[in-house]
Amino acid sequence: xxxxxxxxxxxxxxxxxxxxxxxxxxxxxxxxxxxxxxxxxxxxxxxxxxxxxxxxxxxxxxxxxxxxxxxxxxxxxxxxxxxxxxxxxxxxxxxxxxxxxxxxxxxxxxxxxxxxxxxxxxxxxxxxxxxxxxxxxxxxxxxxxxxxxxxxxxxxxxxxxxxxxxxxxxxxxxxxxxxxxxxxxxxxxxxxxxxxxxxxxxxxxxxxxxxxxxxxxxxxxxxxxxxxxxxxxxxxxxxxxxxxxxxxxxxxxxxxxxxxxxxxxxxxxxxxxxxxxxxxxxxxxxxxxxxxxxxxxxxxxxxxxxxxxxxxxxxxxxxxxxxxxxxxxxxxxxxx
Numbered sequence: 133x134x135x136x137x138x139x140x141x142x143x144x145x146x147x148x149x150x151x152x153x154x155x156x157x158x159x160x161x162x163x164x165x166x167x168x169x170x171x172x173x174x175x176x177x178x179x180x181x182x183x184x185x186x187x188x189x190x191x192x193x194x195x196x197x198x199x200x201x202x203x204x205x206x207x208x209x210x211x212x213x214x215x216x217x218x219x220x221x222x223x224x225x226x227x228x229x230x231x232x233x234x235x236x237x238x239x240x241x242x243x244x245x246x247x248x249x250x251x252x253x254x255x256x257x258x259x260x261x262x263x264x265x266x267x268x269x270x271x272x273x274x275x276x277x278x279x280x281x282x283x284x285x286x287x288x289x290x291x292x293x294x295x296x297x298x299x300x301x302x303x304x305x306x307x308x309x310x311x312x313x314x315x316x317x318x319x320x321x322x323x324x325x326x327x328x329x330x331x332x333x334x335x336x337x338x339x340x341x342x343x344x345x346x347x348x349x350x351x352x353x354x355x356x357x358x359x360x361x362x363x364x365x366x367x368x369x370x371x372x373x374x375x376x377x378x379x380x381x382x383x384x385x386x387x388x389x390x391x392x393x394x395x396x397x398x399x400x401x402x403x404x405x406x407x408x409x410x411x412x413x414x415x416x417x418x419x420x421x422x423x424x425x426x427x428x429x430x431x432x433x434x435x436x437x438x439x440x441x442x443x444x445x446x447x448x449x450x451x452x453x454x455x456x457x458x459x460x461x462x463x464x465x466x467x468x
Contacts, residue, residue, distance in 0.1 A: 136301035200296030208239035237277025266290035329366035330420030337413040347402035388414035
């Protein structure tokens, strides 16, 4: 193991418990890290990170309504002025399955169970210096690649994002070069994010189309609402004066109009503009991926939707089987 100098690292600790903050500050001090600022919640952290960009963030995953994990996800998706690529370690007293799922979706690098020892903290730091994972980008996620094995037929680019923690520990940090590297990485990830969002909008509208046509399908309406949120995230990332944004606006206008009409009617009312929305969504997916063969894009979207429907059916079947195994008849609700 290399002999790293941890003293230059800037660290922020966010935890609602004062004892945890004091313990962690003490451990970090023994490891040579004295540039540590701590907070009880995330209220003032954004301003602090903007003023003095940290290299490492320890954040409480047990905060009310998982405030720490929401903050982490927001940070990973931010474009400026903070560095969204800083190393992040989440902390928890109870690594339950629901919390692990939220952690996985947040984009944090690592999860550390309390109470922790000096060795555990040290090992986490060294691992982030030596073995930090590359980032992946989807419509919903920006963060370390957690896949054990890439899904067959799915090609998602990996990004080696700037790691100022590693640069400083190895004595290689240059402020100007680091800022340029962060800017370049943000641009590359933003391009991929736009592509993934364009495809996701088409996927969500395609999935919702059958149920939205008939009306009264709650899942279909939920997917359309989600498509609207993904659309706005994508449009926010397109440069105001770019040709791509100007072309995307016509598709966005159709989708927004359809969503607005949907909101103005009761849930059981069919979505009258769903076919126009579907066509616009496919056009948007083709545009953002720089492809001219819309039929090929439509085939890919249909394939993804079919896979998703199969997964939902498997989950429903497994749930029904579990209820039956628990002593309830398979063809009757467990509440009966």
